[in-house]
Amino acid sequence: MKKLPVVLLSAFLISFLASSTLPLREERETMDVFVNLKVYDEKGALIKDITMRDPLTQAMGGFVSRLFSAASATDESGTSRSLGTGVSGPLYICVGTGSPVNPAYSDYKLVYPLQCIQASQATMGIAGNRGNISLSASFTFSQQYTITEVGLRKYLSYNYLLAHDALPSPITVPAGGKLTVTYIIRINSGV
Amino acid sequence: MRKSYIFLVLVILAVISGWYLGSLTKNNQNTFGNRGGISVDLIVKQYRNGTLISEQYKRGDPFTKNFVLNMYGLLDGWGSSVTMQDETNTARSIGYGSLFSGTAYVGIGTGTNAFDINNYNLISPIAWVQSSATSTSSIGTNGNISFSASFPLSSAATITEVGVKVSEGGYNFLILRDLITPINANAGDTITVQYIIRLNG
Numbered sequence: 001m002k003k004l005p006v007v008l009l010s011a012f013l014i015s016f017l018a019s020s021t022l023p024l025r026e027e028r029e030t031m032d033v034f035v036n037l038k039v040y041d042e043k044g045a046l047i048k049d050i051t052m053r054d055p056l057t058q059a060m061g062g063f064v065s066r067l068f069s070a071a072s073a074t075d076e077s078g079t080s081r082s083l084g085t086g087v088s089g090p091l092y093i094c095v096g097t098g099s100p101v102n103p104a105y106s107d108y109k110l111v112y113p114l115q116c117i118q119a120s121q122a123t124m125g126i127a128g129n130r131g132n133i134s135l136s137a138s139f140t141f142s143q144q145y146t147i148t149e150v151g152l153r154k155y156l157s158y159n160y161l162l163a164h165d166a167l168p169s170p171i172t173v174p175a176g177g178k179l180t181v182t183y184i185i186r187i188n189s190g191v
Numbered sequence: 192m193r194k195s196y197i198f199l200v201l202v203i204l205a206v207i208s209g210w211y212l213g214s215l216t217k218n219n220q221n222t223f224g225n226r227g228g229i230s231v232d233l234i235v236k237q238y239r240n241g242t243l244i245s246e247q248y249k250r251g252d253p254f255t256k257n258f259v260l261n262m263y264g265l266l267d268g269w270g271s272s273v274t275m276q277d278e279t280n281t282a283r284s285i286g287y288g289s290l291f292s293g294t295a296y297v298g299i300g301t302g303t304n305a306f307d308i309n310n311y312n313l314i315s316p317i318a319w320v321q322s323s324a325t326s327t328s329s330i331g332t333n334g335n336i337s338f339s340a341s342f343p344l345s346s347a348a349t350i351t352e353v354g355v356k357v358s359e360g361g362y363n364f365l366i367l368r369d370l371i372t373p374i375n376a377n378a379g380d381t382i383t384v385q386y387i388i389r390l391n392g
Contacts, residue, residue: 004198008205015209029228029392030251031262053227056390061327061334063265064229064388067357067366068295068338069324088287090268105329105391122267124259129308131259133266154265163227185266187259188308190230191251 030191033163034184035150042176052168054150054183057107059160063087074108075158083156092116092153093137093181094161101149101166108161110151115139119152119183131187139179146170150181232387235353235371239380247372252386256308258366261357264290276311277362289360295322296363297340297384300352303370310368313354318342322355322386332391339385350374353384 033056039048062073066083074080098111117137125132148170152163163183173179231252237245260273264287272286302314320340328335354368367386376382 004201007198008201011202011205012209015206029230030254031229033227035227055227055332056229056334058329058334061329061336061390063291064390065325065327065336066291066293067261068322068336068355069293071293071325071327083291085290085292086286086288087265087290088271091266092268103332105332105334118268119266121269122263124263126256126259126308129253129306131254131256131262131308133259133263135266152266155268165227183266185262187262188253190228191253 030188032186032189034186035163035165036182036184037147037150037167037171038180038182039171039173040178040180041174044178047177048171050167050171052165054152054163054165055103055105056163057161058105059108059154060162061105062160063154063162073160074106075160076109076153077158078108079158081158087154087156089154089156091119091122091135092155092159093119093135093183094151094153095139095147095179095181096149096151097146098149103165107164110149110161110164112149113151114145114147116153129188133185133187134182136180136182139173139181141173141177141179142175144172144175144177146172147179152183227391230389230392231367232389233353233369233371234385234387235350235374236383236385237374237376237380238383239377245374247374249369249371252367252369253306253308254367255310255365257311257364259308261290261359261366275359275364276309277364278312278356280311281362283360283362283364285360285362285364292357292359294358295338296320296356296358297322297338297386298354298356299342299350299382299384300354301349302352306369310354311365312356313352313365313368315352316354317348317350318344319356334390336388336390337385339383342382342384344376344378344380344382346378348376350376350382355386 065071094116096110300313
């Protein structure tokens with residue numbers, strides 16, 4: 001029983017750290033797509049931190065399909081286009097204020113886009129049999145906005161929405177505040 | 192006995208309180224309800240004299256590093272090329288403009304090595320066949336992409352591995368490989384391999 005305090009402290013600390021530092025759970029697919037949103041106030045203090053899955057859209061399905069055969073996708077104007085060879089083009093992260101947002105595989109645009117910013121250069125890593133890709137963008141707003149939706153857009157002569165989701169609850173970015181959106185793609189994460 | 196019981200209760204209380212207080216330290220709200228991602232299902236069938244004699248289904252067929260690099264090319268708006276290992280294990284620099292070129296081959300083999308993300312070919316391939324055109328469908332938030340290939344066997348073999356390679360920039364790159372439950376096939380049997388790629392589960 002002399003070791004009891006050490007054991008109790010260890011159990012407490014391990015569980016505390018696990019609870020406070022493991023935002024990405026529930027990995028269960030061959031490829032998981034998460035999006036993390038962090039809201040900072042005008043003084044730079046973190047006031048909101050959300051991580052959620054981001055459903056993929058028909059355009060992402062078109063690109064995946066294009067790996068294997070001819071394929072098409074609907075662009076942001078609602079026009080179906082044959083996808084050619086190649087993926088050389090900028091990638092944007094978009095936020096919007098649409099309401100209501102009911103994400104569907106057939107989505108091809110945000111309900112009410114507020115701003116799209118070109119994402120940072122993607123980073124890639126391999127650990128064991130798993131691969132990770134991440135990219136992010138930061139939005140600064142001079143006035144207060146309430147964000148309700150987020151999306152990922154690829155430009156290849158036309159804009160294609162690759163992923164789109166509603167936030168579990170609207171988030172307010174205060175005037176002078178900052179919103180950082182990070183996409184995290186984990187490959188072989190659930191196998 | 193009583194001391195052990197008290198000890199166990201105290202440890203459980205420490206874990207619960209640690210978890211609770213840890214969750215209070217972050218102002219976050221994680222939700223994983225909407226399934227964002229891709230799963231790969233594999234269906235392998237064996238026919239003898241036109242009759243189905245075995246079938247196996249596997250969920251979660253893994254991707255190789257070459258697939259990761261293809262996805263990187265799609266999601267990177269700044270770079271211009273990726274370096275992938277072709278089917279001969281030669282490093283090839285492929286421009287983003289040559290990725291996703293739409294030609295794929297399904298292969299079967301007799302290798303037994305476990306999947307490794309760095310696999311660049313089947314371990315012991317016995318046949319490659321160009322895949323069928325993809326068929327797509329969707330319901331609600333889910334989308335499915337399916338393609339297949341058929342292998343009439345001219346000689347007996349024990350099939351243990353399957354995979355997919357894509358042609359890009361004039362080279363072939365393995366993007367999927369996995370072991371299957373061994374299939375003891377006779378000459379004249381036909382093996383069909385179907386992949387179903389499910390978006391958002």
